[in-house]
Amino acid sequence: xxxxxxxxxxxxxxxxxxxxxxxxxxxxxxxxxxxxxxxxxxxxxxxxxxxxxxxxxxxxxxxxxxxxxxxxxxxxxxxxxxxxxxxxxxxxxxxxxxxxxxxxxxxxxxxxxxxxxxxxxxxxxxxxxxxxxxxxxxxxxxxxxxxxxxxxxxxxxxxxxxxxxxxxxxxxxxxxxxxxxxxxxxxxxxxxxxxxxxxxxxxxxxxxxxxxxxxx
Amino acid sequence: xxxxxxxxxxxxxxxxxxxxxxxxxxxxxxxxxxxxxxxxxxxxxxxxxxxxxxxxxxxxxxxxxxxxxxxxxxxxxxxxxxxxxxxxxxxxxxxxxxxxxxxxxxxxxxxxxxxxxxxxxxxxxxxxxxxxxxxxxxxxxxxxxxxxxxxxxxxxxxxxxxxxxxxxxxxxxxxxxxxxxxxxxxxxxxxxxxxxxxxxxxxxxxxxxxxxxxxxxxxxxxxxxxxxxxxxxxxxxxxxxxxxxxxxxxxxxxxxxxxxxxxxxxxxxxxxxxxxxxxxxxxxxxxxxxxxxxxxxxxxxxxxxxxxxxxxxxxxxxxxxxxxxxxxxxxxxxxxxxxxxx
Ligand SMILES: Nc1ncnc2c1ncn2[C@@H]1O[C@H](COP(=O)(O)OP(=O)(O)OP(=O)(O)O)[C@@H](O)[C@H]1O
Ligand SMILES: [Mg+2]
Numbered sequence: 063x064x065x066x067x068x069x070x071x072x073x074x075x076x077x078x079x080x081x082x083x084x085x086x087x088x089x090x091x092x093x094x095x096x097x098x099x100x101x102x103x104x105x106x107x108x109x110x111x112x113x114x115x116x117x118x119x120x121x122x123x124x125x126x127x128x129x130x131x132x133x134x135x136x137x138x139x140x141x142x143x144x145x146x147x148x149x150x151x152x153x154x155x156x157x158x159x160x161x162x163x164x165x166x167x168x169x170x171x172x173x174x175x176x177x178x179x180x181x182x183x184x185x186x187x188x189x190x191x192x193x194x195x196x197x198x199x200x201x202x203x204x205x206x207x208x209x210x211x212x213x214x215x216x217x218x219x220x221x222x223x224x225x226x227x228x229x230x231x232x233x234x235x236x237x238x239x240x241x242x243x244x245x246x247x248x249x250x251x252x253x254x255x256x257x258x259x260x261x262x263x264x265x266x267x268x269x270x271x272x273x274x275x276x277x278x
Numbered sequence: 279x280x281x282x283x284x285x286x287x288x289x290x291x292x293x294x295x296x297x298x299x300x301x302x303x304x305x306x307x308x309x310x311x312x313x314x315x316x317x318x319x320x321x322x323x324x325x326x327x328x329x330x331x332x333x334x335x336x337x338x339x340x341x342x343x344x345x346x347x348x349x350x351x352x353x354x355x356x357x358x359x360x361x362x363x364x365x366x367x368x369x370x371x372x373x374x375x376x377x378x379x380x381x382x383x384x385x386x387x388x389x390x391x392x393x394x395x396x397x398x399x400x401x402x403x404x405x406x407x408x409x410x411x412x413x414x415x416x417x418x419x420x421x422x423x424x425x426x427x428x429x430x431x432x433x434x435x436x437x438x439x440x441x442x443x444x445x446x447x448x449x450x451x452x453x454x455x456x457x458x459x460x461x462x463x464x465x466x467x468x469x470x471x472x473x474x475x476x477x478x479x480x481x482x483x484x485x486x487x488x489x490x491x492x493x494x495x496x497x498x499x500x501x502x503x504x505x506x507x508x509x510x511x512x513x514x515x516x517x518x519x520x521x522x523x524x525x526x527x528x529x530x531x532x533x534x535x536x537x538x539x540x541x542x543x544x545x546x547x548x549x550x551x552x553x554x555x556x557x558x559x560x561x562x563x564x565x566x567x568x569x570x571x572x573x574x575x576x577x578x579x580x581x582x583x584x585x586x587x588x589x590x591x592x593x594x595x596x597x598x599x600x601x602x603x604x605x606x607x608x609x610x611x612x613x614x615x616x617x618x619x620x
Contacts, residue, residue, distance in 0.1 A: 179370035186330055187384045187435075188359035197383070201374045275374070277415060 063248040064240050070233075070249075074256060076150050077232035080222045084157035085215055091162035092214075095121065096169025097195060107181070107191050117166075124163040129221050132156050133228055153222065153230035161218050168210035172203045205275040212268025216261050223257065233257055280306040280329055280439060280473060285338035287324045287495075298324040299495040301338070306488075308343075308438075311465050311472045313482040313503070315518055316492035322475040325492065326443050329473065330362045331355055342439065360388065363432030363470075367444035369424040371416040377403070377427050378412040384434040402430040406460060422453035429460060433468070440464065442474045446481060458484050479522040483507065483579055491515045504580045508549060509611075527573060527588060527615070535590070535615070542598050543572065547611040548585035557605070558589065565601040567593035588615055 095117060101107040102114040127135065133156045137147045140155040176199055184198045200207070226234025233253045241250025287299040298321045306312040316322050327333040328340055331347055340347045347358060371380050381402055385395045403409045406426040416424055425445060432440060442461065446454040462485050465472050474486060482489050482503060490500035491514060498512040507523075510516045520526060527535075535541045548557070562569050573588040591598045605612050 177368075177370065179366060179368050180372060182332060183364070183366065183370035183431075185332060186359060186362070186364040186441075187387060187431075188356040189387050190356065193387055197387070198372065202372055204374060 063252075064244060064246045065236060065249050070236065070252060070256070073231065073233045073236040073253070077219070077222055077234070077260075080150055080153055080157065080225070080230070080232055081215065081218045084154045084161055084222070085211075085218055087154065087158040088161035088165050088214065088218070089211070091158065092165030093169055095162070095166035096173065097199075099166060099170040100173040100199070101191070101195065107194060121163040121166050124159060125167065129156070129160050129224055130227075132160055133225060148229045150231040153225035153228075153232075157218060157221055157225060160221055161214055164217060165210070165214045168214055169207065172206040172210050173199055175206055176202045205272045208272040208275060209268055212265060212272075215264050215268075219257065219260055219264070279308045279341070279343055280304075280312075280471065281339075281341040281344075282325070282328070283339040283341065285325070285328055285335045285340060287321070287328060287333060288336045297495055299328070299335070302495075302497060304490055304497060304500065306471060306473055308471050309465070309469050310488060311461070311474065311486050313474045313476060313486035313489045314492055315476055315479065315482055315489060317477060317514075320492040321495040322477075322492055323443055324495075326441050326473060326475045329439070329441055330359050330364060360384070360435045361437050362439045362441060363435070363437040364441040364443070365425065365428040365432050365445045367447050369416070369421075369428045369448075371424060371427055371431075373416050376413050376415055377408060377419070380416065380427055381430045381434060384431060388435060398434065399430075402433055405433070406430045420453070421449050422456060425449065425453075425457050426460065429457075429464070433464065433470075436468075438470060440470050440472045442472065444475055444477070447476065447478070454478075454481070455484070461485060479518045483522060483577075487580065491518065502580070504549075504582055504584075507579050508547060508584055523575070523577070523586065531572060540595070542591040542595075543615040544589055544591065544602065545611075545613045545615050546585075546587045546589060546605065547613075548576075548583075548587075550582055552585075552608065552610055555608075557608075557610070558587075561601050561605065564604070565593070565597045567591055567597055567601060 098113065099117055099121070102110040102117070104111070124132075133153075136156055136159055139159075140147045140152050143155055144152045146152050180198055180202055181194060184194045189197065222230070222232055223234025223237070226232045226236070227238050229235065233256060237250055237253040240246040241253060282302045282304045285299055285302040286297070289296045289298055302325060314322055314325060324333055328335050329342070331340070335348060342358065342362065345358070347355065350358060372383070375383070378399055381399045382395050385398060390398070399412070400409065403412055406429055408423060408426050408430065411419065411423065416427065419427065428445075440461075445461075446457050449457060458481065461472060461474075464470050474481065476482065486503050488501065489503050489506050491498040491506070491512065493514050499506065499510075499515055506515060507519055510519045535543050546557075558569050558571070561567065570590040570592060571587060572590055574586070576583060576585040578584065591601065602612055
């Protein structure tokens with residue numbers, strides 16, 4: 063094996079760091095986007111065709127670019143924001159561009175699952191749009207939102223490994239530079255194993271949490 | 279008081295336009311239980327949703343206690359909605375919240391303090407008979423219990439009007455009865471005006487004071503439940519009345535009657551105190567006729583007894599005519615069954 067256990071642990075931390083930071087920023091962008099995509103659609107709370115069509119279009123554009131291309135395509139943006147285009151911090155930018163719109167779609171889906179009747183009851187009670195979003199829509203969708211976030215996080219783990227390929231650090235970087243390019247099978251399998259365990263743990267936690275919220 | 283003034287509702291535009299309501303004029307007096315009945319697609323939901331502007335009328339006005347809702351700003355509409363409770367066919371409770379929090383929601387939205395809120399919710403749950411269910415979640419309740427939660431929630435802000443859109447349509451007959459009893463209690467104790475939308479004539483007979491029959495977005499007829507039940511003018515209304523009075527003769531008997539040359543079959547409708555008199559035996563003796571009762575029933579509508587008999591008169595023709603005249607003179611309705619197709 064060409065790498066030390068310390069290197070592996072460092073890489074693991076880098077991955078966790080990349081995933082958590084990009085998750086936070088992606089949610090900050092994706093949540094309001096997802097909410098807007100729901101409430102501005104036809105017949106909804108604050109119907110507004112131009113806002114809906116614009117946001118919908120933007121999300122679609124980002125969702126249609128493969129991550130590996132996005133990674134390279136937005137290098138100027140990354141450089142502008144972080145000052146450099148390589149390293150762990152730099153990969154967070156493309157990760158957010160990738161996961162933000164994805165999370166917006168996931169949140170949109172979860173919120174659309176909320177029974178229309180509940181929103182109607184809220185309106186009949188004289189609730190303001192803000193109250194409807196925060197007191198009705200989000201709480202009713204919470205269990206489904208947790209599952210959506212789990213999917214997004216797992217997606218980010220995968221994407222962060224890919225980002226590693228272009229010098230972003232983390233487990234993916236390790237697997238490619240040592241496992242693939244230098245034929246170090248052991249490193250390859252160890253990183254792979256860690257990634258699998260991570261994803262399993264994330265998914266189980268998400269499932270348990272979501273179930274707990276749904277109480278069934 | 280709720281007033282509809284020329285309320286028209288059109289969904290969609292151009293060739294896709296659906297006229298759900300066409301110029302509705304109706305008045306629901308304060309303290310009344312008013313029922314609107316109609317078949318599916320008649321426009322009932324559209325009508326009731328115009329009252330709290332969940333649907334905005336395309337034309338016309340809706341007044342609550344004399345105030346024109348269609349002229350209000352969004353903010354004013356929201357504050358007026360707090361004076362209009364609403365319950366739904368599918369309850370529309372928050373599944374993520376306990377019974378307590380569901381009922382507390384309107385209070386929370388209005389900025390009530392914790393203490394006041396707990397007190398009011400306890401009061402409401404007591405009123406609907408669910409004080410022991412405060413910490414349960416909606417999916418742990420039966421349909422009837424869920425509707426009780428819906429009712430408690432609708433009453434939380436002390437509304438003066440309660441709208442019920444098919445509130446009992448998802449419930450079994452026994453549970454329906456208990457919910458209707460509760461609605462009557464709300465009307466009596468809190469003096470809340472209730473507007474009920476339903477396709478079940480039983481609901482109308484059970485608790486309504488007045489009824490309007492809706493079809494294709496038009497009111498066919500309206501009036502006191504007693505009048506509409508005992509003398510339905512429109513064919514659709516007759517259908518609805520028949521759906522629960524169940525007073526039509528079997529086809530085989532009708533055929534027998536039609537085949538007789540001199541058939542004398544009449545429907546006799548008694549109302550009020552006349553139900554107490556031994557009419558038939560008197561007629562039989564007085565005019566020397568044999569009377570064969572083909573159908574008979576007696577019910578109570580709005581607390582007034584209402585009897586319905588279908589009787590075959592056998593005897594001399596002019597005696598029968600005299601007998602019919604004598605019955606009519608007692609202001610009892612008599613109708614020829616064969617011509618009043620029954
Ligand atoms: N949002 C809508 N968009 C388009 N058409 C609608 C809409 N809501 C109702 N309609 C149409 O308006 C007409 C009246 O509908 P409405 O829901 O008021 O009837 P209803 O009497 O409540 O029927 P039901 O007993 O089935 O609930 C129907 O033809 C229906 O298809
Ligand atoms: Mg309806």
